[in-house]
Amino acid sequence: MQHIADLAGVSRATVSRALNDSPLVNERTKDKIKQLAQEHNYVINEAARNFRLNQSQTVTVVMMTDPLVNQQSFDPFFMEMIASLLEALAKSELDMLVSHEPITDATSFRNSRIYRQSLGLIVIGQGQGHEQLNALANDKLPMVVWGVPTQGQAYYLVSTDDKQGGKQATQHLIEKGCKNIAFFGDKSSADSGLRYQGYRAALKEAELSVNPELDVTVPFVTEQSKNAINQFLDAKPQVDGIVCCSDLIAMSAISCLQEHNLKVPDDVAVIGYDGLSFTERTSPPLSTVNQDISQCAYKLVDSLVGLINGKQVENTLADVQLIERKSTQRN
Amino acid sequence: MQHIADLAGVSRATVSRALNDSPLVNERTKDKIKQLAQEHNYVINEAARNFRLNQSQTVTVVMMTDPLVNQQSFDPFFMEMIASLLEALAKSELDMLVSHEPITDATSFRNSRIYRQSLGLIVIGQGQGHEQLNALANDKLPMVVWGVPTQGQAYYLVSTDDKQGGKQATQHLIEKGCKNIAFFGDKSSADSGLRYQGYRAALKEAELSVNPELDVTVPFVTEQSKNAINQFLDAKPQVDGIVCCSDLIAMSAISCLQEHNLKVPDDVAVIGYDGLSFTERTSPPLSTVNQDISQCAYKLVDSLVGLINGKQVENTLADVQLIERKSTQRN
DNA sequence: GCCATGATTGCAATCGATTGCACACGGTGA
DNA sequence: TCACCGTGTGCAATCGATTGCAATCATGGC
Numbered sequence: 001m002q003h004i005a006d007l008a009g010v011s012r013a014t015v016s017r018a019l020n021d022s023p024l025v026n027e028r029t030k031d032k033i034k035q036l037a038q039e040h041n042y043v044i045n046e047a048a049r050n051f052r053l054n055q056s057q058t059v060t061v062v063m064m065t066d067p068l069v070n071q072q073s074f075d076p077f078f079m080e081m082i083a084s085l086l087e088a089l090a091k092s093e094l095d096m097l098v099s100h101e102p103i104t105d106a107t108s109f110r111n112s113r114i115y116r117q118s119l120g121l122i123v124i125g126q127g128q129g130h131e132q133l134n135a136l137a138n139d140k141l142p143m144v145v146w147g148v149p150t151q152g153q154a155y156y157l158v159s160t161d162d163k164q165g166g167k168q169a170t171q172h173l174i175e176k177g178c179k180n181i182a183f184f185g186d187k188s189s190a191d192s193g194l195r196y197q198g199y200r201a202a203l204k205e206a207e208l209s210v211n212p213e214l215d216v217t218v219p220f221v222t223e224q225s226k227n228a229i230n231q232f233l234d235a236k237p238q239v240d241g242i243v244c245c246s247d248l249i250a251m252s253a254i255s256c257l258q259e260h261n262l263k264v265p266d267d268v269a270v271i272g273y274d275g276l277s278f279t280e281r282t283s284p285p286l287s288t289v290n291q292d293i294s295q296c297a298y299k300l301v302d303s304l305v306g307l308i309n310g311k312q313v314e315n316t317l318a319d320v321q322l323i324e325r326k327s328t329q330r331n
Numbered sequence: 332m333q334h335i336a337d338l339a340g341v342s343r344a345t346v347s348r349a350l351n352d353s354p355l356v357n358e359r360t361k362d363k364i365k366q367l368a369q370e371h372n373y374v375i376n377e378a379a380r381n382f383r384l385n386q387s388q389t390v391t392v393v394m395m396t397d398p399l400v401n402q403q404s405f406d407p408f409f410m411e412m413i414a415s416l417l418e419a420l421a422k423s424e425l426d427m428l429v430s431h432e433p434i435t436d437a438t439s440f441r442n443s444r445i446y447r448q449s450l451g452l453i454v455i456g457q458g459q460g461h462e463q464l465n466a467l468a469n470d471k472l473p474m475v476v477w478g479v480p481t482q483g484q485a486y487y488l489v490s491t492d493d494k495q496g497g498k499q500a501t502q503h504l505i506e507k508g509c510k511n512i513a514f515f516g517d518k519s520s521a522d523s524g525l526r527y528q529g530y531r532a533a534l535k536e537a538e539l540s541v542n543p544e545l546d547v548t549v550p551f552v553t554e555q556s557k558n559a560i561n562q563f564l565d566a567k568p569q570v571d572g573i574v575c576c577s578d579l580i581a582m583s584a585i586s587c588l589q590e591h592n593l594k595v596p597d598d599v600a601v602i603g604y605d606g607l608s609f610t611e612r613t614s615p616p617l618s619t620v621n622q623d624i625s626q627c628a629y630k631l632v633d634s635l636v637g638l639i640n641g642k643q644v645e646n647t648l649a650d651v652q653l654i655e656r657k658s659t660q661r662n
Numbered sequence: 663g664c665c666a667t668g669a670t671t672g673c674a675a676t677c678g679a680t681t682g683c684a685c686a687c688g689g690t691g692a
Numbered sequence: 693t694c695a696c697c698g699t700g701t702g703c704a705a706t707c708g709a710t711t712g713c714a715a716t717c718a719t720g721g722c
Binding site: 026029051054 | 669670671672673674676677678679
Binding site for chain 1: 583612
């Protein structure tokens with residue numbers, strides 16, 4: 001910076017102000033300095049800047065994946081979320097740090113490096129940490145949570161309308177003429193619980209009876225999911241439609257159904273949830289309720305940036321929408 | 332730090348040295364200082380530290396995805412790579428920054444923030460940047476590339492044996508009795524080219540003829556891939572096995588085959604490439620050549636850390652291995 | 663010509679950790 | 693007595709950018 005200052009015949013202070021577009025500096029001087037900086041490939045030393053300003057440009061993303069639900073961090077849904085956040089943060093010129101350690105204790109978390117040296121926090125999922133997150137809600141560190149609206153929640157939340165999503169999925173199957181619709185999911189995770197509520201609401205609206213035998217607990221992980229599904233199918237239940245709580249479960253379901261010599265969608269129709277891109281490649285193509293992860297990521301980042309800048313921020317409920325994928329029937 | 336120093340009755344200098352485990356400090360003093368720091372929730376200010384030491388703990392991951400090949404950055408393969416690198420870097424207490432901007436000009440890249448303020452560089456794929464990467468190879472900034480061994484490559488490389496992988500995939504189909512094996516992929520990407528070489532090598536070894544009509548250019552992106560595959564199948568080619576260059580292409584292939592009323596694997600066997608976890612959920616389950624992304628990520632990080640610490644580092648060729656997934660036949 | 667005024671710019675302190683060098687200490691041998 | 697030793701600590705400078713305040717400049721009004 002001294003070098004640029006010498007070249008421009010000004011002091012370091014002026015260079016600093018010029019590069020920060022301070023109104024205190026004459027426009028002509030400013031232009032000259034910027035020009036010189038450019039020519040001489042000068043880039044500001046962010047470490048020094050962050051040090052001086054006692055801040056960082058780093059947003060930490062905390063994955064609260066609930067060990068009870070066993071959703072792996074390699075779940076495509078979470079990976080897409082990470083990738084989308086990465087993109088959204090990059091647009092705001094923020095760096096991203098990812099922590100896979102759920103927040104289990106607000107007090108000790110406050111002493112962590114992450115807490116002390118992040119500009120803000122994006123928390124993915126609430127896991128078992130609802131109380132801890134509430135405790136952190138009014139700290140000086142801005143925080144936005146992606147999750148499910150919860151009783152007495154004090155933190156800022158971006159969520160999708162899981163109940164509506166479950167309802168849409170179920171309605172789609174009803175429109176296709178399904179009468180005996182099963183629900184595959186693990187209701188110990190809050191979002192799945194809401195989707196289940198939507199499922200029941202749709203059945204009720206269509207005046208279809210709710211058969212508890214068709215409410216099947218299917219975990220997210222592969223092997224367990226297949227076991228649960230096979231166990232259900234082995235009992236030869238009367239079922240002609242399945243609402244699945246994730247696209248991965250839907251894939252498992254299709255696979256198990258076909259192994260049971262049931263045709264999809266002719267014998268049993270299946271709908272997924274999440275809107276992962278590979279659902280367009282499954283066979284048959286899988287209709288799904290799209291969560292628009294990218295949009296959620298942008299909303300999370302926008303909210304967080306708002307908080308960082310001291311703006312008023314509202315909780316957001318992102319829409320879900322059904323993606324219908326039809327086989328392009330050939331022959 | 333001054334506070335801790337006062338409590339311990341020493342100077343800041345001593346506290347600093349103690350916390351860095353300097354041998355210059357007496358063990359008893361060291362223990363006392365560490366104890367006090369712990370009790371008073373003192374954590375070192377990394378910004379100040381990085382500033383003083385003129386370094387950072389940030390490794391930048393540059394995605395060189397080749398726009399010509401149209402592999403999206405949301406490709407599950409890359410997302411898994413990112414997630415794995417994240418994990419591997421975290422184990423080495425390094426932060427990760429991701430850049431989606433391919434390096435197209437070494438000179439201007441040297442002036443970028445990324446270049447100046449990273450501890451090291453992990454480059455994913457070579458894209459069109461082989462020459463640029465070579466230019467950066469002997470810079471002071473440590474760099475490791477994940478990609479394909481290339482003529483005259485001067486940078487450190489971690490790669491998988493794509494030729495061997497292509498060969499294994501093909502041999503697997505040959506063992507299953509396939510005689511007319513097609514290759515689905517886009518050879519404008521170097522790794523696909525190598526897999527194709529492996530495919531040909533396997534055919535040759537098995538004394539099967541290479542039929543150029545069965546060498547099908549299938550792009551990575553969904554719609555284009557389906558179009559290409561359908562076009563191929565519409566011509567009613569004689570084919571009983573398909574080696575696919577990615578699991579996603581394999582999914583598309585299965586989907587198109589079934590729409591053409593061809594049974595998988597009875598009429599046409601399909602094998603994928605990458606070893607993505609959802610292949611165990613496809614119907615039928617998809618055998619695939621596993622690249623062990625996690626292992627690759629660890630090798631990349633290990634090599635980079637080696638370079639950062641000034642150690643001698645070797646190029647690494649990670650093994651690939653076939654994952655055979657069988658339908659658990661029921662009924 | 664002089665001064666008040668507002669617009670620019672420079673001075674110098676500051677952020678927190680690190681580190682080269684100097685110093686203190688008690689003991690040793692000349 | 694004194695130079696010298698090794699060990700353990702403290703002093704003070706340093707990294708590069710920012711910013712409150714003081715200094716300077718140009719201008720117009722008198």
